[in-house]
């Protein structure tokens with residue numbers, strides 16, 4: 171078959187598959203179900219069923235811009251279909267299953283085992299595949315081209331379509347990469363649920379993309395093991411808004427995406443000093459809090475006397491002391507309840523000895539009775555996290571007694587409130603305090619475990635934040651993504667093993683991605699000049715992009731900086747793709763105003779949640795650049811980005827590695843050493 175006949179045939183197949191998808195949808199919508207007419211349960215069932223059917227109907231909508239399949243595998247005859255006699259065994263790979271009326275699969279979900287060789291087959295290990303075909307599409311998902319890679323005899327390598335797809339200019343938010351997942355990425359995407367995994371990867375190596383596709387894969391492959399919930403945690407709202415379309419595009423619409431502060435979910439109304447922040451995020455605080463909480467438990471001071479009718483029952487102080495000691499191995503609240511139950515049990519035993527026949531309700535009633543409550547309120551008081559932390563941060567002696575050998579005098583002074591609030595109720599908590607409250611809440615009560623948690627930009631988490639996440643995934647599986655060289659928080663991790671230990675997953679497998687799909691070689695090599703200073707152990711990432719990538723470093727006078735940014739922005743807007751202007755947090759508003767005044771259509775990241783979708787040119791405070799990418803990037807005044815914070819060099823490294831095609835560095839001050 172010549173090429174145009176082949177394309178016509180493939181177009182016809184696509185149309186056939188589209189028709190079949192439409193019929194699948196119609197079948198779902200037309201399904202008649204018996205409607206119950208009475209009883210709340212039945213009406214509830216009707217409603218649930220209708221919701222599920224509407225959802226399934228939406229799932230089956232054919233999106234006009236999204237091709238129904240993106241690849242094809244021709245297998246050795248007989249590999250997939252038994253009756254493929256004569257012809258080749260053929261599988262079309264797409265975003266979801268499509269079957270025709272008699273159940274024959276027309277398109278197979280990319281996550282199905284039979285699709286895996288699309289990502290992994292090589293001429294050396296062809297996994298029974300003889301040919302891998304990729305398609306090119308024009309506007310409106312119109313199939314216009316294809317390209318074959320022969321894996322059997324006479325092998326030929328991948329052609330230009332794959333490279334073109336990977337190098338397509340960027341615009342707007344992140345999109346899925348199902349058509350071009352690379353073998354080393356696919357191994358992580360399809361890695362089993364256990365053990366947990368951790369991916370260290372240089373900028374643009376696809377960590378976020380891999381994490382999201384892995385989640386979509388697991389939802390498909392292991393739904394029954396994810397029943398307790400799945401969650402994505404990212405560094406800030408701008409980042410979450412950048413990635414929010416990827417999972418829905420992969421058919422997964424119900425995955426929660428939160429920042430760590432949203433997950434902790436407590437009101438923040440105070441700000442810490444840098445020193446306080448450092449100490450409060452430190453893992454030693456876990457032990458300080460544990461001691462602070464349990465220091466409230468003491469041995470009962472006198473016997474318990476329980477009066478029932480005309481009989482007085484007595485439980486000795488020594489026996490109760492033994493119980494209180496023994497119950498301290500469980501959580502605080504459960505320990506208190508357990509102690510009450512056991513003390514009540516001793517009372518009830520005495521009742522039995524006197525011939526009564528008390529049942530479980532009697533034990534519960536005694537456990538709740540005033541005398542037993544009285545003993546426990548003294549020996550094992552009910553506490554809220556706020557009460558404990560309030561005491562710790564406002565009472566110097568109490569803090570010293572809990573932290574003496576853990577925090578030195580200066581560290582204790584740093585966390586103590588200079589002017590404590592009058593009461594717990596009026597206390598104002600900082601973001602770091604809320605993490606400590608969360609730790610205390612976890613010591614007091616059990617936290618239910620999610621089935622699966624994906625944590626992005628994990629290098630920036632404090633040990634105490636890691637513990638908060640680990641607590642919520644105690645029995646579940648974690649996927650941890652990050653780059654040690656991009657650590658900008660005061661606690662940024664120096665290595666993965668310690669961070670994984672704080673997350674409660676010391677056995678997680680650490681994998682490294684080092685092929686960069688975003689940043690052209692010239693730009694990554696320029697940014698990598700900072701690596702010896704910020705992450706000496708890490709190698710320089712490679713770039714898979716063939717395009718040269720324009721790097722321009724332009725000195726300008728201080729007075730002309732804003733107009734230089736406007737000019738550069740205008741020039742970039744004349745080409746294809748998104749444009750990001752990145753500057754120090756304190757400079758970005760003025761630049762945004764200058765760009766707006768010059769009549770360019772722009773939005774400010776961090777202020778407008780839809781910034782990345784609403785304008786092609788966006789202004790980005792360096793503090794929010796992490797995880798984002800733009801076709802063209804203009805980095806303004808690197809020295810000020812560096813000077814703005816302790817880990818300013820790391821912040822600059824992040825800013826310099828956001829570009830897909832071109833990077834312009836504009837500076838009036840001298841460039842930081844290294845550049």
Ligand SMILES: Nc1ncnc2c1ncn2[C@@H]1O[C@H](COP(=O)(O)OP(=O)(O)OP(=O)(O)O)[C@@H](O)[C@H]1O
Nearest residue numbers: 336350351352373374375376377378379687688797
């Ligand atoms: N296999 C692939 N095919 C096509 N594009 C890819 C592939 N892998 C990654 N990309 C693209 O490369 C870019 C970088 O990916 P991603 O943001 O996931 O990287 P990252 O490692 O999280 O980067 P950073 O550390 O800077 O946050 C994205 O545009 C992503 O779509």
